[in-house]
Amino acid sequence: MLSIKSIDTYYGEVQALMDVSVEIGEKEIVAIIGSNGAGKSTLMKSIMGLVHPAKGTIEFKGEVISSLNTWDVVKKGVIYIPEGREVFPELSVLENLEMGAYSKKYSAKELKGKLDMAYDLFPRLKERQKQKAGSLSGGEQQMLAIARGLMSDPKLLMCDEPSLGLAPVIVDEMFDTIVRVNQEMKIPIIVVEQNAYMALTISQKAFVMENGRVVQSGDSQELISSPEIKKAYLGG
Amino acid sequence: MLNTILQLAVSGAALGFVYALVGIEYSLIWNATGLLNFSHDKIITLGAYVAAGLFFTKMGLPIPVSFILSIVVMILVGFLMATVVLNPLRKMTTIFTIMGTILFGKMIYELIRLLYGSAPFTVPGLMTGTVHIGSLVIAKSNVYIIVIAVIVVAALQIFMQTTKTGKAMRCVQQNKKASELMGINVKQNIRITAAISSVICLIIGFMVIPLYTVSLSMASMIGLKGFAAGVVGGFGFLPGCIVGGIVVGLIESASVLVIPSVYKDAVAFLVLIIFLLIKPTGILGKKS
Numbered sequence: 001m002l003s004i005k006s007i008d009t010y011y012g013e014v015q016a017l018m019d020v021s022v023e024i025g026e027k028e029i030v031a032i033i034g035s036n037g038a039g040k041s042t043l044m045k046s047i048m049g050l051v052h053p054a055k056g057t058i059e060f061k062g063e064v065i066s067s068l069n070t071w072d073v074v075k076k077g078v079i080y081i082p083e084g085r086e087v088f089p090e091l092s093v094l095e096n097l098e099m100g101a102y103s104k105k106y107s108a109k110e111l112k113g114k115l116d117m118a119y120d121l122f123p124r125l126k127e128r129q130k131q132k133a134g135s136l137s138g139g140e141q142q143m144l145a146i147a148r149g150l151m152s153d154p155k156l157l158m159c160d161e162p163s164l165g166l167a168p169v170i171v172d173e174m175f176d177t178i179v180r181v182n183q184e185m186k187i188p189i190i191v192v193e194q195n196a197y198m199a200l201t202i203s204q205k206a207f208v209m210e211n212g213r214v215v216q217s218g219d220s221q222e223l224i225s226s227p228e229i230k231k232a233y234l235g236g
Numbered sequence: 237m238l239n240t241i242l243q244l245a246v247s248g249a250a251l252g253f254v255y256a257l258v259g260i261e262y263s264l265i266w267n268a269t270g271l272l273n274f275s276h277d278k279i280i281t282l283g284a285y286v287a288a289g290l291f292f293t294k295m296g297l298p299i300p301v302s303f304i305l306s307i308v309v310m311i312l313v314g315f316l317m318a319t320v321v322l323n324p325l326r327k328m329t330t331i332f333t334i335m336g337t338i339l340f341g342k343m344i345y346e347l348i349r350l351l352y353g354s355a356p357f358t359v360p361g362l363m364t365g366t367v368h369i370g371s372l373v374i375a376k377s378n379v380y381i382i383v384i385a386v387i388v389v390a391a392l393q394i395f396m397q398t399t400k401t402g403k404a405m406r407c408v409q410q411n412k413k414a415s416e417l418m419g420i421n422v423k424q425n426i427r428i429t430a431a432i433s434s435v436i437c438l439i440i441g442f443m444v445i446p447l448y449t450v451s452l453s454m455a456s457m458i459g460l461k462g463f464a465a466g467v468v469g470g471f472g473f474l475p476g477c478i479v480g481g482i483v484v485g486l487i488e489s490a491s492v493l494v495i496p497s498v499y500k501d502a503v504a505f506l507v508l509i510i511f512l513l514i515k516p517t518g519i520l521g522k523k524s
Binding site: 048050069070071074075079080082086087088089090091095098099100102103148152 | 413
């Protein structure tokens, strides 16, 4: 569904991605793990057109998207939930969700249906729909970010560090939701995580990144038991 | 005495609304791009020249028609400004962005001077006359200014709160990256914002013709005082611009009761300095 073919991405003079190739199939959850600065978020930004790769191509459903503007990538149905939530703090929860549907031309009824779906996934958001998003807790903002991402009926969802800075019990809830979305909406999800254990547990396939390169990839269950991965990412 | 105070209050409020619109016009650009538009007073002047000079005086069209055609021209000016100045410069170092908007203003200024010469002119019969309420005499131009400004402010609020493009403008203000990730074409949105700002400039330029005549320097003072209004009310915050504008307008207008009116123009800047010293966030401003 998404195929990234040996891309190089630069920030000015600094090369952040080196010859990265990643394949994402239909309906699967794929984990991208690695330490800080390994290039995970840069890979996401390259897919979204927030930075453009200098070499290589990115294809989504057979179409090359690597030279498109971000808003056009979004129109193709690729939705990225960025690291650090990035909700609109001065807009209400409801308005944030409505903005999630910006790229779609929904009728009032369709929009209502999407909102109901979002509130069904996170009932807490319904209670707070009139509140400004900036006044929510970190966990609630993460819920809002995911719900907002789902408003446009994505064909591919990418979550960047959904567990960052959240209490362990909320982290479990986030990952449960990601699995639920994957099963109910039948869409592939890419999860970028430093919390490698969690990401490997819920995913079918994983890519391990280090210094801008993919150094290992394969079945998540195999990786979780591989001695190297255990040593480097799972704390022995 | 009471009549004098009431008259000063009305003219102060009218001036205040002019400053408020100036504040709103440059705050829209500031919010959308993080750039101070130093060409804004030139765009106000251009608006007055296009409406009064080109369409009304030169082509002899009726005032309403001149005004509507001018809106079209100013939308194009806004698009042009966003395309050649705001969008390319907004990610650069401040000095480039400052120079960019100043030079854009300079080009507009020289263009007007080449086309119209530097002699000021008036528009006979535009918003002239007085209204009598009892023994109170109010210039019609002041009434027009207040009514038009209130309509503009209300229309802008409705647009920003209810339309998809307006909501997207608020998103772009708050977080450009997240806006792009929602599928908002940020560059296009900035072009629309610049167009709205230019149309407000036209309205300001048109409204102040009875007060200042049409001249190359007609907007330099209101441009600066509008900036003061924004700071006094709360920088980058649209309701703040309105409050700040009216406060500055009323204080300025009332000042002639106690000081010689030749010093009137200094009052707005005195208020600005006092606010910068004691409350730099402005009356309605939030701590950032």
